[in-house]
Every structure is written in structure tokens, then in C-alpha cells.
Amino acid sequence: MKQWLTNFLTHRRDLVQSLIVLAILFTFAVIFSPRTRGEYTYNLFGLSCTVEHWPIFLKIENLTDLLRANSPVAIIALGMTFVILTGGIDLSVGSTIALSAVVCATLLVEQQTSMATAMIASMVAGGLVGLVNGGLIALLRIQPFIITLATMIGIRGLARLVVNNEQIGLVGGQSDSAIHFAHIMSQKSVVIGAFLLLAIAFGLLLWGTVLGRYVRAMGDNARAAQYAGLPTRRVLAAVYTLTGLLAGVAGVFTCARTNNGNPNEGIAAELSVIAVVVIGGTSLAGGRGSVTGTVIGALVIAILTNILGLNNVDANVQSMIMALVIILAVVAQTISLGAVTRWWRQWRGSTTN
Amino acid sequence: MNAPRPGHGYDEVMTPSGQPLLTARGVSKHFGGVVALDDVSLDVFGGEVHALMGENGAGKSTLGKVLAGALPPTAARLTIDGKPVSIRNPLDAQRLGVTIIFQELDLFAHLSIAENIAIGNLRYQERFAVSYRAMAQFARPALSRVGLSELSPHTPVHSLSVAQQQLVAIARALSMNARVIVFDESTSALTDEAVERLFAVIDQLRRDGVACLYVTHKMDEVFRICDRITVLRDGRYVGTRPAKQTDMAELVRMMIGHDVRSDAHAAACATDRPLLSINNLRTAGLRDVSLQVAAGEVVGLAGLVGAGRGEVGRALFGLDPILGGQMTLKGQPYRPHTPRQAMKRGVALLPRDRKAEGLMMQMSVRENASIAVLDSLNNLGWIRRRREAQQTDHVGRQTRLKAAAPQAVVSSLSGGNQQKVLIGRWLLREADLYFLDDPTRGVDIGAKEDIYAIIEDLARRGKAVLMVSSELPELLRCCDRVVVLNEGRVAADFDARRTTQEQVLTHATSAAAGHARPQAG
Numbered sequence A: 001m002k003q004w005l006t007n008f009l010t011h012r013r014d015l016v017q018s019l020i021v022l023a024i025l026f027t028f029a030v031i032f033s034p035r036t037r038g039e040y041t042y043n044l045f046g047l048s049c050t051v052e053h054w055p056i057f058l059k060i061e062n063l064t065d066l067l068r069a070n071s072p073v074a075i076i077a078l079g080m081t082f083v084i085l086t087g088g089i090d091l092s093v094g095s096t097i098a099l100s101a102v103v104c105a106t107l108l109v110e111q112q113t114s115m116a117t118a119m120i121a122s123m124v125a126g127g128l129v130g131l132v133n134g135g136l137i138a139l140l141r142i143q144p145f146i147i148t149l150a151t152m153i154g155i156r157g158l159a160r161l162v163v164n165n166e167q168i169g170l171v172g173g174q175s176d177s178a179i180h181f182a183h184i185m186s187q188k189s190v191v192i193g194a195f196l197l198l199a200i201a202f203g204l205l206l207w208g209t210v211l212g213r214y215v216r217a218m219g220d221n222a223r224a225a226q227y228a229g230l231p232t233r234r235v236l237a238a239v240y241t242l243t244g245l246l247a248g249v250a251g252v253f254t255c256a257r258t259n260n261g262n263p264n265e266g267i268a269a270e271l272s273v274i275a276v277v278v279i280g281g282t283s284l285a286g287g288r289g290s291v292t293g294t295v296i297g298a299l300v301i302a303i304l305t306n307i308l309g310l311n312n313v314d315a316n317v318q319s320m321i322m323a324l325v326i327i328l329a330v331v332a333q334t335i336s337l338g339a340v341t342r343w344w345r346q347w348r349g350s351t352t353n
Numbered sequence B: 001m002n003a004p005r006p007g008h009g010y011d012e013v014m015t016p017s018g019q020p021l022l023t024a025r026g027v028s029k030h031f032g033g034v035v036a037l038d039d040v041s042l043d044v045f046g047g048e049v050h051a052l053m054g055e056n057g058a059g060k061s062t063l064g065k066v067l068a069g070a071l072p073p074t075a076a077r078l079t080i081d082g083k084p085v086s087i088r089n090p091l092d093a094q095r096l097g098v099t100i101i102f103q104e105l106d107l108f109a110h111l112s113i114a115e116n117i118a119i120g121n122l123r124y125q126e127r128f129a130v131s132y133r134a135m136a137q138f139a140r141p142a143l144s145r146v147g148l149s150e151l152s153p154h155t156p157v158h159s160l161s162v163a164q165q166q167l168v169a170i171a172r173a174l175s176m177n178a179r180v181i182v183f184d185e186s187t188s189a190l191t192d193e194a195v196e197r198l199f200a201v202i203d204q205l206r207r208d209g210v211a212c213l214y215v216t217h218k219m220d221e222v223f224r225i226c227d228r229i230t231v232l233r234d235g236r237y238v239g240t241r242p243a244k245q246t247d248m249a250e251l252v253r254m255m256i257g258h259d260v261r262s263d264a265h266a267a268a269c270a271t272d273r274p275l276l277s278i279n280n281l282r283t284a285g286l287r288d289v290s291l292q293v294a295a296g297e298v299v300g301l302a303g304l305v306g307a308g309r310g311e312v313g314r315a316l317f318g319l320d321p322i323l324g325g326q327m328t329l330k331g332q333p334y335r336p337h338t339p340r341q342a343m344k345r346g347v348a349l350l351p352r353d354r355k356a357e358g359l360m361m362q363m364s365v366r367e368n369a370s371i372a373v374l375d376s377l378n379n380l381g382w383i384r385r386r387r388e389a390q391q392t393d394h395v396g397r398q399t400r401l402k403a404a405a406p407q408a409v410v411s412s413l414s415g416g417n418q419q420k421v422l423i424g425r426w427l428l429r430e431a432d433l434y435f436l437d438d439p440t441r442g443v444d445i446g447a448k449e450d451i452y453a454i455i456e457d458l459a460r461r462g463k464a465v466l467m468v469s470s471e472l473p474e475l476l477r478c479c480d481r482v483v484v485l486n487e488g489r490v491a492a493d494f495d496a497r498r499t500t501q502e503q504v505l506t507h508a509t510s511a512a513a514g515h516a517r518p519q520a521g
Helices: A001-011 A013-032 A059-085 A093-110 A115-140 A144-162 A176-184 A188-208 A210-220 A223-228 A232-258 A269-279 A291-310 A315-334 A337-350 B060-067 B090-095 B113-124 B134-143 B161-177 B191-208 B218-226 B248-256 B309-314 B339-344 B353-359 B364-377 B384-396 B416-429 B444-458 B470-479 B500-508
Strands: A041-043 A047-052 B022-031 B034-044 B049-054 B074-079 B084-085 B098-101 B180-184 B211-215 B228-233 B237-242 B272-280 B290-296 B298-302 B324-327 B349-350 B431-435 B464-468 B480-486 B489-495
Touching: A001 A210, A001 B049, A001 B353, A013 A291, A013 A315, A041 A059, A041 B324, A059 A093, A059 A210, A059 A232, A059 A269, A059 A291, A093 A115, A093 A144, A093 A176, A093 A232, A093 A269, A115 A144, A115 A176, A115 A232, A115 B324, A144 A315, A176 A232, A188 A210, A188 A232, A188 A291, A188 B113, A210 B090, A210 B364, A223 A232, A232 B480, A269 A291, A269 A315, A269 B218, A269 B464, A291 A315, B022 B060, B022 B431, B034 B060, B049 B060, B049 B364, B060 B098, B060 B180, B060 B211, B090 B098, B113 B161, B113 B272, B161 B191, B161 B218, B191 B211, B191 B218, B211 B218, B218 B248, B218 B470, B228 B248, B237 B248, B248 B444, B272 B464, B290 B464, B298 B309, B298 B444, B309 B349, B309 B431, B309 B464, B339 B349, B349 B364, B349 B416, B364 B384, B364 B416, B384 B416, B444 B464, B444 B470, B464 B480, B470 B480, B470 B500
Parallel strands: B034 B237, B049 B211, B049 B228, B098 B180, B180 B211, B298 B464, B298 B480, B349 B431, B431 B464
Antiparallel strands: A041 A047, B022 B034, B022 B074, B074 B084, B228 B237, B272 B290, B272 B324, B480 B489
């Protein structure tokens, strides 16, 4: 155990640093959270206890709420971690959320299909967008930024075209499956459960599989990966397809939670996704990063948005604070712990003299 | 121990007198738990060329980098002109007149020579916009000091040869009034001709009173241009000798503790089964190349830089499109389009530039070694970790790899050990044809012998080996045959045991390379 801990502290310093940021933020959230007026009864796994003036932030309903609200972005961030690890970027995920959401709503409401059909079709639509991205990047050898910038614009257009610039509401129509879908797929246990399962799956994919190893190798040194005979094109295609698929999943959850197939959904979502990945310690240069880090990054963003909301901070001020946190989180990763202790010793030395 | 070198016994011993320009005491450098330098001391005098020698991981490059501020030391007491100084980053070093010329040059490839030289001094210009004329004027004196005055200062650096780029780097150092210049394995990428030119420049620097610290593995160079030699071993100081009072045998003993055999030959395992035959091959860098390699045969490719030695490997590995001619591998037509296809047909390429083309520097030793065989360790997408560990550990022992742990990041290894990891990658792959592009580049004597042993072992196991080397003695020592290339054509094909360096050099440098292929003896 001690061996494992020292190994973790020395070899996964990036994760340790993200965890420190998360812990600090969590503490701040608890301290600055408004309190409940009366008593609050905790009900956790059958155990219940009643407390007074409990921080609203720590209420179970609030914690699960913040997880659900941020799940779509967090889910896409899992795939984006792989894309960024290869040294690429995917700007089209926001548009893909919209495409998936409108496909899902159209099928449910207008085609009266079953819930399963609509969901699978939406995810396939997302996966296809990813396949187009990955295929073009691999075959044409054009920078991912440019290809996905183009698909970002194009897919947004496609999503609007599918629904003629209109929004499709799930409730109010005659479709029972649509109402059923909106009810089930917006439940906290379903959304948070899906995120946790996907996080574990993608963590294992990166840690234990050949694909994961290839992804890291290509991001570390693309030329060496080619010289080592890696199937670089297939890896690129796989990584972007997976990310597109996850954007499709996120679109399904967004559709269910908003009761709406909105073609303007997910505008600028790609930037939140990238922010989550970067806060999680994944380097935009490729080759360095982890799924665990991305999960931590998602929690950082989720907690921050939540605590600012609980305190009724102005939305524009929220954005400005978010910007600060992104920069601080990334700076915290670049400072080595050794440098901090050295600085501390120097500072102490200079004050005692 | 101090037996004088033949022919130099009567020379006056040149011991520098007066105050050293730079002194270093108690220099230590730790990388995590690894001690790269342990309490090393060094004096460098103005106007001397001081060699820093040592084995793989002895710490000679580390010491050079510490002195030039490229690596912050864990502990060090430095003085310049007798005054204590602190060098913690390249800017400190630059202000004190200490510069390093890296093995992998740190120039801006897409900027011009003048821009590269003036880049640190742009801020001294008075106007807001840079003046290209002023930059050229600033660059010219430094360029003429390194013998590049015939080049226009506006030439972009990427269009220069490696040798010229190195001289530009030196010119930049001179323009910043460098008084101590560290040369880190400077000749490892140079042709013999370019080495001569570099030595002439170094000689001039010495006469100008500049202190040159010359980090190298090459014995002959040390005795040619260096005044004093300091040897490090395992990060510790072993000793300093005036070049004229020592000899190769003593230095080798100081570096590795035992003698190395120098008159060995290839194992001669060549069979009569042809494995690869290339007929009239033409690519962007090859005009007309025909050669055969049999199973168990080691064939050396000699020639000047640009003669097409590496291009043969690029064609074989599917990196350069084939414009004409045929190749036959194991009796089958062979025309790869990607490295992956080549690899699947049983061809392995050890690239020339191991950092840019070979290793994933942030990944571990084990991950680097196994990356090309993951398809055979693939169990429904999962990596068979235990088998991966067994195989990579085995190949690590086979190559006598010295690494802190299989999980250690490969960038923490010395050059020789990095090369062994890369060789291990292709040993695991069990290819039939190995193309080794300068396998001992930037590698010291001890690791070199290990690599020779690996090549010999490959031949014994019936593999075909094509090998490029910039050092002729190495080709003659390792190969059964030496094929000399000249301007993209085969100029000669020699039996390595019965040829001399002079013969090979003549065919490599003669201007009119005919199609004649003398089977000379």
C-alpha cells in the first residue's frame, strides 16, 4: 500500500495536482455554500441522519443535480481525451450534439419510432460524423483543427436542415414513446450511471488496450509511430468515431432533459469539452494525459458552476471566474511540487535571517 | 600508465598556466533518484580544447549542459575568471559567455542565417521594425569567423547542410561573445570533409583564446584537436590527462576499466540463399541501385552524406515512393507503400534519428520496446501485460540494456541505452531483413561493442542485415561486404575483409561514379 502510494505520488504527479485543485475547490464550495434554513435529513443507502444548517451544496439532491447537468459535456470529454492525446482536436462535437438531439426528437415525435430505435439512430448519426472526421484526417492528412472546423459548420447546417430551423418538443405530442423517453433518459441514476460506466470503459480502453497504447504513442511522436509500423490511419479513424459516438450519446441525454430537439443545442459546447480535458491535465501537444484526469476536470467545472449558481452570481461574472479557474488549474499542473518546496524553503530562510 | 604516444614522446608537455577561465567544483545533478553527476570538478583554460570523455551515461553530456545552463544543477560551485557565478538557465550562461552547440541543433529552420544569428540581439535595434540589412551586417563578421562568408546571410537555414547549420550555431555563439563553447557530440552527424572544416574553426577559436569543451566518444578526434582530456565514469570524475601524455589504451581503461578488441571481423555467416535483391532501383534520392543481400549476410552501405545510403532504407521500408526498378524479398516481388506493409513482410528499419523517428520520449522503456509487436500481444484488444513484460525484459538482457526500471521513461536513459531500446523493439519483431541506419550514432565504445554483438547474432540467426555507418572502420569491422554508393548509384562492391578504408573512400568521393562494379579484392 505504501509502495503503491509513493509510486502514485511520484509517477502520476499530474493527477495528484489535479486532485489537489479539486480538493481545494470542494472545500471552497462547502465553505461558501448557502445553508439550509431548517433541518435536513440525509438519506444515504438506508442510513439517515438529520442535521441543521447543512450546506445546500452538500445536499444529495444538489450533488446529483450538478453531476447530471454536466454529464453530456463530461461524456464527450472522455472521447476528446483520446483525440487530444493523439495530438488532434475535435471542434465538431457541439454541432454533433444538436444533430443527435434533432434526429432523436424527429424519430420519436414525427416517425413515432420506438425509444431504442431513436436512440440508436442518434448515436449512429454521431458516430458517422466522427467517422467522416477521422476518415478525412487520416486519408487527406489535413490538420484536425481544419477538418473538424469545417464539419462543425456543416453539421450545424445539417441539424437545422433536418428540422427546418424548428424545435421539436417531446411532450405535448401524441407520441407515448417520446414522453416515456423523456422521463427515463432524464433520470439522475440513468444519466450519472451512463457517465460512470463510460468513464470506466474509456479509462480501461486507454490503460489496458492496444488502441490506448497506440493513441499515446502517436501523440508522443507521430513520426516514430509511423516508423514503428503502427496502423496510424485506423487509430485516427477509431478515435474520432468514438468521440462522435459519445457526442451522439450526449445529444440523446440533452434531448431527454430539455424535452426538446433543438438544432441550436450545444453551441460552443466543444470549448467546454476541451476545457474539461485540459483542466484534467491532458496536454494539447499530445501524448500526455489520462481519463482519470478528465473525470477530475469534469468535476472541477461541475462544482464551480454549481457553487456560483447557488450564490446567485451573475452569469457573465460566472464566465469570467471560469476563465480564471481554467488558467489557474493549468498553471497548477505546470508548477512542480519540487519548485514549490524549494521556494518555500528559500522564503522561510529569508524571513528567519 | 603515462606511456607517451608513439611519435609524440619528444613533444613539450603543454600544461596551461595562469588562471582558469572557468572552474567547476562539486557539480552534482540528480534526476529523481538517478545520480547523473556526483561531485565532479573541472578546470577549463582560455585557448584550450578540452575533451570530455566517458562511457554511456557517464555524465559527460550532462556536465556540458549544466555548464551551459541547459540543465539546472543539483549542486555546483562555479567560477569564471576567478569570480563565483551561478548558472541556472541558458540566459545566465549566455550573459557569462558560456554557450553549448547541441548535437540536435537548436536553430530556427525557417528563418534565415542572419535572423538566427541576430535573434538574441534584435532588441538592441532602435527602430520598431527589424532591419534586414542591419541583421546581415551583424551576422557577417561571425559568419566569416566560421568560414561561411561565401553564403548569403539571407539563406534560410533549412536549405543548409547539417555541417553548415552547425557552423551557423557556432557563429551565433560567437556573435554573443561566447568565451566558453561546449560542443556536444558535434561530429556525429558530419561527413569527414565537414569534420575537417569544423576542426579548422575550432583551431581558430583556440587561437582567439576561446575555451572549447569538446564532448565526444571519438578517440581519433580527441587526439587530433584536444589539448587536455577529462574522463568521467558513472557520473564521477576519473581524471584529466594532457593529450600528449596519454594514449588510447589508457583512456579506454579510464572510461570502461578494461581493454576492447579492435581488430575483430564479421562472423561470416553468409549463406547462399538470397534474401533481398534490388534491381535498378530509382527513388527521389536514388538514381540506379542494384544490390543483393543473402540470409546471414551483413552488407554495409558506405558513401558520403547525400549519396543515397539512408534512401535505400527509406525505399525498403515504404517511406519513399519507388519510381523505377524491382525488388525481390524472399523470392517474392516486393514493393511496400507504407512502413506497416514493409514490417508485415519482415523488414525492420532502425532509423537514423532516434529521437525524431524512433522513440516515444514520454513513454516507458517497456512501452517503447513492445510497440511494434503489440499485434502479437493482442488478446481481444487487451495487451497481455505479463507476456509483454517477459518479452521486453528478455530483449533488455539480450541487448545489455541499463535502465533504472522497465517502467522508467525512455528520455531518462543515456543515448546508448535509448538506442538499445530501439534495437530491442525490432529484435522482438523477428524480422528477416534489418536495415540499420547508423546504429552507433552518438553511442560510446561500450555500447558500440554491445551493438556489434547484436549484429553478429542477427547474422548467426540467418537474418539479412543492411547497415549504414558514417565510420568506415566500423563498416569494415561488422560487414561481410561493403557496397559504396555515390550520387545515388552503386560505385563499388567490396569484400570487407580484403578492402581498405582508402579503397572505399576513393570510390565514395570520385566524381565520375560509373556503373562499373569491380568485385575487388
